Amino acid sequence: MMNTDPLIRQVMERVPAWLPQHPGKGDIVISSRIRLARNLHGFPFPLNASPTVRGEVANAFFDAMEATENGDWLRLAMEPLNDLSVALLFERKLISREFLTREPGRFLVLASDPRLSVMINEEDHFRMQYCRSDGNLMASWTELSEFESRLQKILNFSYLPERGYITSCPSNLGTGIRASVMMHLPALRILDRLKTLKTAFANMGMTARGLNGEGTDIIGNLYQISNQSTLGESEEDIIRRLLAVVADIEQEERNAREELLSGDNLIRLSDCCARAYGNLKYCYQIASSEALNLLSLLRLGCDCGFFPDIPVKELNRMLLLSLPAHLAYRAGRELSPEERAAGRAALFREFLSNPAPGEGNGTVRE
Amino acid sequence: MMNTDPLIRQVMERVPAWLPQHPGKGDIVISSRIRLARNLHGFPFPLNASPTVRGEVANAFFDAMEATENGDWLRLAMEPLNDLSVALLFERKLISREFLTREPGRFLVLASDPRLSVMINEEDHFRMQYCRSDGNLMASWTELSEFESRLQKILNFSYLPERGYITSCPSNLGTGIRASVMMHLPALRILDRLKTLKTAFANMGMTARGLNGEGTDIIGNLYQISNQSTLGESEEDIIRRLLAVVADIEQEERNAREELLSGDNLIRLSDCCARAYGNLKYCYQIASSEALNLLSLLRLGCDCGFFPDIPVKELNRMLLLSLPAHLAYRAGRELSPEERAAGRAALFREFLSNPAPGEGNGTVRE
Numbered sequence: 040m041m042n043t044d045p046l047i048r049q050v051m052e053r054v055p056a057w058l059p060q061h062p063g064k065g066d067i068v069i070s071s072r073i074r075l076a077r078n079l080h081g082f083p084f085p086l087n088a089s090p091t092v093r094g095e096v097a098n099a100f101f102d103a104m105e106a107t108e109n110g111d112w113l114r115l116a117m118e119p120l121n122d123l124s125v126a127l128l129f130e131r132k133l134i135s136r137e138f139l140t141r142e143p144g145r146f147l148v149l150a151s152d153p154r155l156s157v158m159i160n161e162e163d164h165f166r167m168q169y170c171r172s173d174g175n176l177m178a179s180w181t182e183l184s185e186f187e188s189r190l191q192k193i194l195n196f197s198y199l200p201e202r203g204y205i206t207s208c209p210s211n212l213g214t215g216i217r218a219s220v221m222m223h224l225p226a227l228r229i230l231d232r233l234k235t236l237k238t239a240f241a242n243m244g245m246t247a248r249g250l251n252g253e254g255t256d257i258i259g260n261l262y263q264i265s266n267q268s269t270l271g272e273s274e275e276d277i278i279r280r281l282l283a284v285v286a287d288i289e290q291e292e293r294n295a296r297e298e299l300l301s302g303d304n305l306i307r308l309s310d311c312c313a314r315a316y317g318n319l320k321y322c323y324q325i326a327s328s329e330a331l332n333l334l335s336l337l338r339l340g341c342d343c344g345f346f347p348d349i350p351v352k353e354l355n356r357m358l359l360l361s362l363p364a365h366l367a368y369r370a371g372r373e374l375s376p377e378e379r380a381a382g383r384a385a386l387f388r389e390f391l392s393n394p395a396p397g398e399g400n401g402t403v404r405e
Numbered sequence: 406m407m408n409t410d411p412l413i414r415q416v417m418e419r420v421p422a423w424l425p426q427h428p429g430k431g432d433i434v435i436s437s438r439i440r441l442a443r444n445l446h447g448f449p450f451p452l453n454a455s456p457t458v459r460g461e462v463a464n465a466f467f468d469a470m471e472a473t474e475n476g477d478w479l480r481l482a483m484e485p486l487n488d489l490s491v492a493l494l495f496e497r498k499l500i501s502r503e504f505l506t507r508e509p510g511r512f513l514v515l516a517s518d519p520r521l522s523v524m525i526n527e528e529d530h531f532r533m534q535y536c537r538s539d540g541n542l543m544a545s546w547t548e549l550s551e552f553e554s555r556l557q558k559i560l561n562f563s564y565l566p567e568r569g570y571i572t573s574c575p576s577n578l579g580t581g582i583r584a585s586v587m588m589h590l591p592a593l594r595i596l597d598r599l600k601t602l603k604t605a606f607a608n609m610g611m612t613a614r615g616l617n618g619e620g621t622d623i624i625g626n627l628y629q630i631s632n633q634s635t636l637g638e639s640e641e642d643i644i645r646r647l648l649a650v651v652a653d654i655e656q657e658e659r660n661a662r663e664e665l666l667s668g669d670n671l672i673r674l675s676d677c678c679a680r681a682y683g684n685l686k687y688c689y690q691i692a693s694s695e696a697l698n699l700l701s702l703l704r705l706g707c708d709c710g711f712f713p714d715i716p717v718k719e720l721n722r723m724l725l726l727s728l729p730a731h732l733a734y735r736a737g738r739e740l741s742p743e744e745r746a747a748g749r750a751a752l753f754r755e756f757l758s759n760p761a762p763g764e765g766n767g768t769v770r771e
Contacts, residue, residue: 173559223566261699303743309689310689310690310691313688313689314683317680317684317687318680320683321683323675323679324673324676
């Protein structure tokens with residue numbers, strides 16, 4: 040029934056690059072990502088290209104990888120993958136929503152550095168991304184630009200001197216860079232301060248999206264902050280401006296948490312966090328979006344020191360394992376929505392009955 | 406700050422007559438009540454009577470009580486009571502919402518039998534009520550009619566041979582009787598079957614009201630079923646018809662519970678009940694209506710055998726203690742809405758941390 044590709048099983052053995060392995064207490068920046076859009080000179084954009092032409096573009100890329108990269112790298116053809124496999128890749132943020140369609144000539148390349156991956160023949164010929172489980176975008180940029188430079192010795196990327204790199208969509212023209220930072224902002228959400236904040240950073244050329252990118256709802260109080268413009272600035276300047284905005288939002292969230300921890304607000308905060316614990320511990324069916332929202336509040340409680348026995352790292356793991364395709368992968372078969380809701384609930388009940396060697400009893404410790 | 410009347414303290418030491426002391430597992434009928442409306446011949450109805458006239462009516466009643474009743478009985482003048490005291494009486498269902506206004510000449514009489522009480526100078530001169538923590542309305546009727554007969558030897562009640570007893574509001578004309586049964590109908594509510602049921606019993610001359618009587622919302626899945634007409638039938642016939650409707654509804658609720666306990670519904674039922682447990686155990690602030698709704702689901706869970714260590718009797722006690730005036734009485738001072746929400750939450754957290762000599766761990770046992 041569920042015939043998972045052997046390469047997918049290899050991917051599933053890796054820990055996603057964006058999942059913090061040693062999360063600090065109170066981390067507001069969860070992860071960050073840079074992607075670069077590049078196209079091969081002399082070939083039509085993927086949407087206008089025949090399967091044969093796409094195949095040529097992909098092969099050119101593989102040849103360049105062979106020539107420049109040391110270490111093992113993986114290539115996954117999208118076309119033969121089943122629904123579950125692509126859903127797993129999507130939940131792990133290795134492919135975009137658009138890539139779920141598995142058109143011929145689409146490939147995912149995973150470098151030996153698990154933080155580095157490339158989608159071939161998405162909207163552009165090459166979408167290279169570098170993810171990490173912190174906000175050090177400059178370090179990511181160094182890695183990604185070095186990777187791109189190595190490839191550029193072999194591949195001839197479309198480039199106009201006065202414009203920069205040519206991309207399929209004009210919004211990526213120029214640097215072709217999109218840098219984004221995933222932030223956990225539960226306190227700003229509880230205090231209902233996000234609307235004004237969003238207007239403020241939209242004015243600075245930044246945008247906020249949901250967990251799964253463009254057009255997705257905000258769930259789990261996770262906001263993906265990214266640059267909107269790609270033109271007229273160097274990559275470093277774009278990153279620096281984004282990091283400045285992120286630092287501002289981080290400070291706002293810290294202030295909001297301080298506010299919630301003081302005076303009459305404390306009881307409201309305790310109530311939110313401890314009920315999230317109670318609902319996750321005693322649910323028998325739970326939808327993905329509710330689960331993410333409750334995990335967010337539980338994480339806030341951990342950040343505030345309410346649940347000393349729940350390790351934040353485990354919460355991150357729960358977030359990943361409770362996603363629909365990951366539940367099915369774990370069950371070893373496809374699941375109906377009802378089975379997923381029940382399986383997710385069982386996962387949380389089990390986890391919170393024994394979250395760690397210690398014992399999390401949900402009593403708020405002030 | 407809180408100067409409770411000594412008589413109120415005496416009332417508070419009694420267990421309310423409608424609160425089951427030995428509740429059975431799965432009880433759907435929680436309590437029942439009969440009230441009789443009577444007026445003294447030759448005196449205007451209370452709403453049209455001067456304080457002096459009201460006083461005369463009350464004194465006539467006290468004289469009759471002295472002459473006919475053995476044992477201790479209490480009389481409470483409403484006028485001197487403070488807000489908290491009348492709120493306590495209201496929460497104990499000893500007085501009506503109308504009686505909260507404490508106009509001169511209004512009295513509450515409590516007989517030595519704690520199930521028997523009389524409001525003097527409410528809408529009618531005398532509103533006698535008999536409450537019990539089961540559905541045995543015929544037994545209540547025997548007690549109440551004997552009480553009324555004893556009084557009638559001394560008091561001349563307004564009566565028209567062809568109409569029956571005269572009452573202030575025509576809806577009580579005739580027998581002046583209202584019989585009601587408090588039913589706990591969570592399964593019918595979960596399965597959303599109450600609308601059709603309500604239409605059905607309205608057609609049978611019965612009406613469903615909320616916990617606090619006319620015009621109040623349904624909370625805690627508690628429905629007060631009562632007769633609408635008081636005319637053209639004997640008291641026994643009215644009671645028999647009501648009991649027949651109650652038996653039908655009880656069967657519908659039992660069927661609904663069976664349905665929820667079978668097949669795919671079980672997970673939904675478990676989820677509702679166990680989450681109610683989780684929310685009550687881990688809340689830090691909770692409104693009265695939410696508390697009643699969650700207690701109802703917890704009780705349903707107890708009825709279904711999910712929480713073997715939570716005694717239903719204690720749930721009933723929690724229901725009473727978590728009411729606003731009872732919280733203030735327990736705290737020994739007036740409380741702001743925020744303090745009540747926090748105090749109520751503390752009550753539940755404490756209760757569910759140690760509900761009984763055993764330990765209720767919220768794990769649904771199937």
